[in-house]
Amino acid sequence: MDALIQQFFNFDIMSRALPLVLQGLAQTLLLCLIVIPLGLIGGLLFALASLARSRTLRYGMIVAIDFFRAVPPLVLLIFIYSGLPFAGLRLSPLTAVAVAFFLNTSSYYGEIYRAGIESVGHGQWDAARSTGLNAFHTLASVILPQAVRNVLPDLVSNTVEVVKLTSIASVVALPELLYSADMARSLTFNASPIVLAAAIYLVMLWPVVRLISRLERRMAS
């Protein structure tokens, strides 16, 4: 028992690792501020393209979305970060992460938006257009607000997945939360710094996970 506490909950080591881990947290938050908006906007574009009138665009987009949902994000990231340099395209860790996340998370958000847009009845389109709103306004002020409300739990839940996914940036040496904690682990030969990082993830995400459960239950009833 004592060994367990020494190895996983060593407060002495945790307090020494704290400054480094907090620096990592700042990077993680910054990363979230980049990749979440990128995914939300990219997802909307993906969704609109997958609902386009042009059959080529529609099917092309669906294939692309399925492709990026089939490739594990870590594979995509490593391909972009360490495969593309062979073709002469060398990206910084942050850019590589941003590109990989854009492709991966936009595909997931895109599917959610698409389900949301499809859940809004076609009569809404017809009614809005017949009152004189143009296509853009119909989408922005009539369809999307209802669509987003219908799929809100999924949007929130996917956002939690994106925040969790930022931890794979540690593999390409971007000094985010997990990377900093793992560095502290390798210096101290002790897992406590990673437990500290886990605690930080929990503090950030646990309330949201609870909220999702509640939202889902409310939607179901």
Place this chain on the structure above:
Amino acid sequence: MNAFLETFFKPNLIAQYLPSILKGVFVTIEIALAVVISGLLLGLVLAVIRSFHIKLINVFIIVIVDMLRALPPLVIVLIVYFGLPNVGVNIPSFAVLWLVLTLVLAAFAEEIFWAGILSVPKGQWEAARSTGFGFVGTLGYIVLPQAVRLTVPPITNRTVAITKNTALGMVIGVPEILNQATSAQSFSGNATPLMMGAIAYVLLFIPVVALGRFLETRFAWRRS
């Protein structure tokens, strides 16, 4: 064009590294199947236990499930992989990956199955009980068959998303596809093995992603 082929599809490297990539494919399939079976079973068992409404046990299940849903899988993998040997527990890296992904999938599956159980109308419970079914019989013959059918699309999508995490095995040295591909890449100094690995993943997972899409549309069609 030629340079592109030389970088990503070099024929002699494809021939040279195909065996090790295939070995990786085999390992990935093995772990993925093990995770799917044990994760879904454990999730279902937890959801069933939860339906007995024993307060203390339910609080315990909810806390564990929430934690597993809030933590990045890679964080849990590293804690288990680097922490356990220092307290005298030695388990091989593929077992660490299997254990962690099983727990994560079980957590998500429990939530989905539980939502499914809750969505079965109370009248179904009451009707079954009044025909003489016991609690377990009602759950097993009346409620679960309906609940599980409702949960097929979300369970499929979530299972795919979590089994893709087998690629995290690269970080702790599990010889799965990505690991084979990256080490072949650094030996050969060429991106061809990485491309092969990516293609292997796409071939493995596109069918299940497409299946998930199919189930979702079928499900939506039935509901309307």
